[in-house]
Amino acid sequence: MDLYGLKTCDTCRKAQKALPEARYVDVRQEGMPEAVLAMALERFGTALVNTRSTTWRGLSEAERTEAPEALLKAHPTLMKRPLIVDGAAMHLGWGADTRAALGV
Template sequence: MMQIYGIKNCDKVRAAMRWGQEQGLDVQLHDYRVDGLDAQLLDTFIQHFPLETLVNKRSTSWRGLSDEQRAQLTPEVILEQPTLIKRPLVKLKQDMILGFEPDQWKQLI
């Protein structure tokens, strides 16, 4: 199974879903806007990636943060705005990969 975290209208998320389906994987999307993001799931992400790596600093969501929120980036800020997380975040088996990385995914299937 390939679990993809992101938002369904993101081009990279759609490409990841298409790639997984082409590989014959059971692809499931966890859309932050539909399915939400809770503290437990975010903690799982943080175990794999530091906050600085997890956040997309080129996103519209990042630009919308106050200077204080950017300087004091906390899990609470991400829980309020899960679209700050880089996309896609993909879980294959026990591994998590951030970004569109089919070469890495291929090694895990």
């Protein structure tokens, strides 16, 4: 199981604490593998982009119109987090539905 997020994100810390067996990947430092990003975009689409983030508010109108893949490559902190990859299953966020699906 891989958990993609930011080490400074409180929600990611909660998920990491509840899933100690998961390999933690800081997307700011390590980036996200192309294959994982492609699968996540296919599964979640534009929901993968956190439009409520400080990074999003700092983007120009022209930057906001870019494709989600280009935005996430240029600004990894725009990703809604955490993204949890467990084999073929993917979960976005740390809501009750994700916790229930993971048995936490």
